[in-house]
Amino acid sequence: MATIMDVAREAGVSRSTVSRVLNNRGEVDAETSQRVRAAIAKLDYFPNASARALAKQKTDTIGVMLADLSDPFYERMIKGIQQVADQHHYSVAFYNSRDDLTDHRNIVSSALRGNRVDGLLIVGSYIGDSDTVLHLISSGLPIALIERYTDHPSVPCVVCDNVGAAKIATKHLLNMGHTRIGCITGRLDFQSGIDRLMGFREALAEHSVSIDEELIIQGNFQNNCGYRAMLRLMEMSNPPTAVLASNDMMAIGAIRAASELGIGIPEDVAIMGFDDITFAAMIHPQLTTMRQPLFKMGSFAAEQLIHVINHGHSTTRNEATIGAKEVLQAELVVRKSCGSVT
Amino acid sequence: MATIMDVAREAGVSRSTVSRVLNNRGEVDAETSQRVRAAIAKLDYFPNASARALAKQKTDTIGVMLADLSDPFYERMIKGIQQVADQHHYSVAFYNSRDDLTDHRNIVSSALRGNRVDGLLIVGSYIGDSDTVLHLISSGLPIALIERYTDHPSVPCVVCDNVGAAKIATKHLLNMGHTRIGCITGRLDFQSGIDRLMGFREALAEHSVSIDEELIIQGNFQNNCGYRAMLRLMEMSNPPTAVLASNDMMAIGAIRAASELGIGIPEDVAIMGFDDITFAAMIHPQLTTMRQPLFKMGSFAAEQLIHVINHGHSTTRNEATIGAKEVLQAELVVRKSCGSVT
DNA sequence: CTGTTAGCGCGTTCAC
DNA sequence: GTGAACGCGCTAACAG
Numbered sequence: 159m160a161t162i163m164d165v166a167r168e169a170g171v172s173r174s175t176v177s178r179v180l181n182n183r184g185e186v187d188a189e190t191s192q193r194v195r196a197a198i199a200k201l202d203y204f205p206n207a208s209a210r211a212l213a214k215q216k217t218d219t220i221g222v223m224l225a226d227l228s229d230p231f232y233e234r235m236i237k238g239i240q241q242v243a244d245q246h247h248y249s250v251a252f253y254n255s256r257d258d259l260t261d262h263r264n265i266v267s268s269a270l271r272g273n274r275v276d277g278l279l280i281v282g283s284y285i286g287d288s289d290t291v292l293h294l295i296s297s298g299l300p301i302a303l304i305e306r307y308t309d310h311p312s313v314p315c316v317v318c319d320n321v322g323a324a325k326i327a328t329k330h331l332l333n334m335g336h337t338r339i340g341c342i343t344g345r346l347d348f349q350s351g352i353d354r355l356m357g358f359r360e361a362l363a364e365h366s367v368s369i370d371e372e373l374i375i376q377g378n379f380q381n382n383c384g385y386r387a388m389l390r391l392m393e394m395s396n397p398p399t400a401v402l403a404s405n406d407m408m409a410i411g412a413i414r415a416a417s418e419l420g421i422g423i424p425e426d427v428a429i430m431g432f433d434d435i436t437f438a439a440m441i442h443p444q445l446t447t448m449r450q451p452l453f454k455m456g457s458f459a460a461e462q463l464i465h466v467i468n469h470g471h472s473t474t475r476n477e478a479t480i481g482a483k484e485v486l487q488a489e490l491v492v493r494k495s496c497g498s499v500t
Numbered sequence: 501m502a503t504i505m506d507v508a509r510e511a512g513v514s515r516s517t518v519s520r521v522l523n524n525r526g527e528v529d530a531e532t533s534q535r536v537r538a539a540i541a542k543l544d545y546f547p548n549a550s551a552r553a554l555a556k557q558k559t560d561t562i563g564v565m566l567a568d569l570s571d572p573f574y575e576r577m578i579k580g581i582q583q584v585a586d587q588h589h590y591s592v593a594f595y596n597s598r599d600d601l602t603d604h605r606n607i608v609s610s611a612l613r614g615n616r617v618d619g620l621l622i623v624g625s626y627i628g629d630s631d632t633v634l635h636l637i638s639s640g641l642p643i644a645l646i647e648r649y650t651d652h653p654s655v656p657c658v659v660c661d662n663v664g665a666a667k668i669a670t671k672h673l674l675n676m677g678h679t680r681i682g683c684i685t686g687r688l689d690f691q692s693g694i695d696r697l698m699g700f701r702e703a704l705a706e707h708s709v710s711i712d713e714e715l716i717i718q719g720n721f722q723n724n725c726g727y728r729a730m731l732r733l734m735e736m737s738n739p740p741t742a743v744l745a746s747n748d749m750m751a752i753g754a755i756r757a758a759s760e761l762g763i764g765i766p767e768d769v770a771i772m773g774f775d776d777i778t779f780a781a782m783i784h785p786q787l788t789t790m791r792q793p794l795f796k797m798g799s800f801a802a803e804q805l806i807h808v809i810n811h812g813h814s815t816t817r818n819e820a821t822i823g824a825k826e827v828l829q830a831e832l833v834v835r836k837s838c839g840s841v842t
Numbered sequence: 843c844t845g846t847t848a849g850c851g852c853g854t855t856c857a858c
Numbered sequence: 859g860t861g862a863a864c865g866c867g868c869t870a871a872c873a874g
């Protein structure tokens with residue numbers, strides 16, 4: 159593997175000059191520059207990332223810590239992050255936290271404190287790890303939060319208005335005439351799980367529909383859980399005519415349950431999801447759901463993080479907006495699983 | 501950020517000693533070791549990854565180049581890779597090639613030639629990029645191939661027997677009495693697409709079932725494509741009674757098409773998938789499919805790659821097995837979409 | 843068992 | 859416009 163020294167020798171110049179043309183820093187004679195470029199091409203030279211990182215104290219890499227990289231939920235968010243990273247010529251490194259506190263700490267250590275990344279994007283509203291995040295924030299390293307919030311002014315946060323979105327979803331059902339509405343909740347040690355349930359309750363209250371606690375089944379965001387919950391709901395003596403699942407995974411499980419029971423969707427029961435994962439439009443019936451702006455959430459957070467890395471503070475957190483967070487709105491996507499408004 | 505020098509000062513020893521206890525290299529006095537550890541803890545010290553990589557000429561990171569990190573197809577494979585990497589204390593960096601040749605080259609440059617990774621796992625059977633891969637192989641850097649093959653003895657490869665698997669799938673249909681079987685192929689510029697179609701043809705031939713070319717529809721592995729293909733198949737005057745899709749994504753699209761048409765699965769038409777992605781078991785009817793050993797493929801390839809990195813050659817490619825590749829078998833998973841054998 | 847000395851490959855002052 | 863010299867933080871001989 160050729161080094162910068164080899165290139166310098168080949169071009170008959172010093173290392174510094176090669177470094178200059180590499181980073182187009184300072185003025186270099188055009189002819190000299192050409193010679194250097196030729197040498198680079200001839201030797202098939204490529205700068206060593208570690209050496210560069212060590213000298214510059216910068217890795218040009220951002221880390222992303224999330225529960226499970228393979229979860230389809232993250233698909234659009236990851237694409238958003240990657241797009242922005244590409245634009246700014248940053249690489250991105252992924253770390254699976256599995257919502258495990260030990261993993262969390264290890265990741266933070268090896269990634270951030272080991273200077274593997276210039277900053278870290280922390281994704282997820284699991285509330286069991288709050289002190290890890292707080293500790294991280296107080297260390298002063300560049301981080302940004304997605305689906306999570308902090309008051310600290312130098313930390314950009316981007317969240318979806320889960321309460322509001324759940325209200326919209328519920329009201330959509332209400333507006334279609336449903337009054338017995340079941341709810342399959344997410345994990346209630348996740349802020350998003352809590353908020354969506356709250357939105358559901360608020361919407362019902364605002365429409366003066368009394369809520370039957372029996373119709374609220376605690377779930378965990380998993381497909382099978384949605385399946386089982388739906389089974390329970392449907393075997394009730396007085397089953398709901400509509401069901402709001404706290405994410406698409408569970409909604410898809412609920413659809414499977416209803417289908418197996420021969421219950422028609424949406425004729426017999428309407429099912430509404432949340433997130434709009436890619437699969438939501440691929441199944442039958444296509445899922446009506448609240449589309450989270452996941453791409454935007456990812457790209458925005460990445461943009462903010464890179465800005466903090468480069469300038470030391472967030473754009474949205476200037477004097478006028480200290481303590482502000484970026485709250486994005488989800489959008490109702492009407493497909494087939496709840497029928498159509500008449 | 502504390503450095504190794506700070507720790508040395510704090511503990512009253514030299515940097516080398518700190519380095520020794522850090523890497524437990526050579527014998528260090530127990531008491532000294534304790535002092536060093538105490539200093540490390542006190543200063544909250546963590547070694548700088550770039551510096552270490554530069555000094556050791558080793559990043560302890562492997563790269564994974566695949567078309568689209570977010571594709572659910574890769575879920576189990578990625579988990580397999582990560583598990584092995586974890587065991588060997590390697591990090592893994594992902595690169596999306598998007599099957600784009602330019603991207604390919606950029607990745608190879610910045611990742612491998614820039615010494616960001618110690619080796620690269622190349623995933624995918626897209627045959628348009630063969631020379632890139634060949635070029636890479638000839639460069640002598642440690643790589644391993646998944647879903648792809650080369651004769652070069654120092655390059656580990658792991659593939660699934662797609663031809664055999666497609667035969668098993670087709671025969672399953674045949675054994676259930678189907679003779680008019682439709683086939684939705686994958687992209688035919690992917691080796692996997694070609695092989696699965698071949699297996700389909702061979703199985704029919706072996707059962708002396710003449711094949712109606714009209715029933716073979718060229719697809720591209722995408723959900724919508726499966727949907728449209730199924731629509732075409734079903735509107736034929738003499739539609740097939742069973743359909744083999746070349747992957748689950750298309751099979752799921754086909755199920756959606758049939759469901760919308762009110763065609764019963766499996767009563768009116770059996771649908772078989774390929775891959776066994778997580779969603780295959782989540783939809784209605786649950787998909788009967790060929791389960792690729794994706795976790796195994798990922799873990800095995802990672803194991804091999806790390807071995808090549810550490811020892812300079814593959815375990816499976818010794819004198820006795822030069823030119824051998826690891827061929828894993830897919831497994832028939834019978835669920836609901838093809839009915840049950842009677 | 844431990845400290846000293848040399849790099850690893852590159853960016854970045856400084857002089858010239 | 860260009861080169862020499864130093865340092866980034868760490869590992870790896872080599873002495874002692």
